[in-house]
Amino acid sequence: MSEIPDSMQAVVCHGPEDYRLTEVPVPVPGPGEALVRVEAVGICASDLKCYHGATKFWGDAQRAAYVETPVTPGHEFVGRVVALDETAAERWGVSVGDRVTSEQIVPCWECRYCLRGQYHMCAPHAIYGFKRRTPGAMASYMIFPAGALVHKISADLPPAQAAFVEPLSCALHAVERADPTFDDVVVVAGCGPIGLGMIAGARARFPRKVVALDMAPDKLALALRCGADEAINIAETDVVAAIMDLTGGYGADVYLEGTGHPSAVGQGLNVLRKQGTFVEYSVFGSDVSVDWTIISDDKELDVLGAHLGPHTWPAAVRMLESGVLPLDDICTHQLPLADFQRGLDLVGSGKESVKVSLIPE
Ligand SMILES: [Zn+2]
Ligand SMILES: [Zn+2]
Known part of the structure; x- marks a missing residue:
């Protein structure tokens, strides 16, 4: 794929209130993975909490002291598949160009929760944007790892509205x-x-x-x-x-x-x-x-x-695509990725906005 650049902009969390817009290499998908060009990423209350350093969750067994840094945040997103191998294409039923999203947790598929269908309680708990092995969507490109749960979502929806699938599933x-x-x-x-x-x-x-x-x-x-x-x-x-x-x-x-x-x-x-x-x-x-x-x-x-949205993503996709929600008025703010700080501030004040999203280049 000749149009994939070597480097891209990404927001990188180095610690509480230390988020930097950085030029980083575009990730290269491994076997069974997909490279996705991010079209929109929502900012969540949990992102704000993480920004202020109050996040104390999602450790392996105990609540961890903080997220694993450095890491690119962003767990509510949609994008387009730009590269994937046959294994990934077959597993997820997607091809290059498809509008896709991934559930925010990438289950290990080996722990007692995963084995019992309670994958949202997965013990290692790799959520995009909070663990180094699953960098998030506040970047132009991201990887969907082999264990990800991937869903197609209509390209007729504006990107920020399609990315509302994550909070809706929850x-x-x-x-x-x-x-x-x-x-x-x-x-x-x-x-x-x-x-x-x-x-x-x-x-x-x-x-x-x-x-x-x-x-x-x-x-x-x-x-x-x-x-x-x-x-x-x-x-x-x-x-x-x-x-x-x-x-x-x-x-x-x-x-x-x-x-x-x-x-x-x-x-x-x-x-x-x-x-x-x-x-x-x-x-x-x-x-x-x-x-x-x-x-x-x-x-x-x-x-x-209640935590995350296990087994509710297909319904969330259907609900968004059905047009029952006033999405024009729910998705109030779409900002360029470079304005991530303003986005966090908008979520923090909570007054003028409902859902704030970032749109990478
Ligand atoms: Zn969220
Ligand atoms: Zn697991």
Whole structure:
């Protein structure tokens, strides 16, 4: 492939708040791998957390002190296949030129989790952008390793909108964890990228009601367009009273937490009915204290965690391609790769943006 250059621009994380735009060699795919030209990469709350040095996860067994540096961040992306061998083409059913994405984790396929189908819990936990063996997408080119889970996605979608597949897959997994019934009132806390995806996922389950909570009026408006029946501004309304009103005084059946704010955890315990289901998806900047008696003695709640999007990517692709989501308004900012710092700042302030993406050259 003559048009592949020798070098490219990449963002390289050297440590907390030490991210540099660097000229690096274009990687060369090994046997069974693919070289992909990145078309868009989303910036996630976890990227911001990593930037500020608060990331303490994804070690082999324990939570590691920090990500492996130097590493190129970026785990929400789409691109075009530019080179691959026959093994890779056959395994993934893709050819040069196809618009593709890869699940954010590259499973080892050997550990007890992988062997039991729980590949998103894979022990070595190689997520693009956090481990040196899986450099991320904040670069013009990246490698899909042989163990990657690759999906095709329509080239009709603008790149940043197609890259929304990653947060959407995570949101759908959170819904799947809760497994709402047709009769459930589902409350979603936070109308950022994950919360909006949870709303769309809950809506797809056709429950009695989907209720969105946020403080930003424009995000609440977007929540209604993603399928929420009610949008409650928690800055103006007594949320517990409002949910009790909606549920005959019992409380919500399901609470999906997608804000990462400690106060949203206690709020969830308070708005749920007895034997309700709480699903935590967020990453938090600090420890959260709540009254655990609500979980046990008061309500006998089911409290579940959710991580990544196992087995939900095909549905996330279908949902994006179906056009049900207001993607023009979810994907608010597309910046050149060189403006990664501004992108991180936009995600940090959280006010003007929903999904911020970087577009490599
Ligand atoms: Zn993400
Ligand atoms: Zn594994």
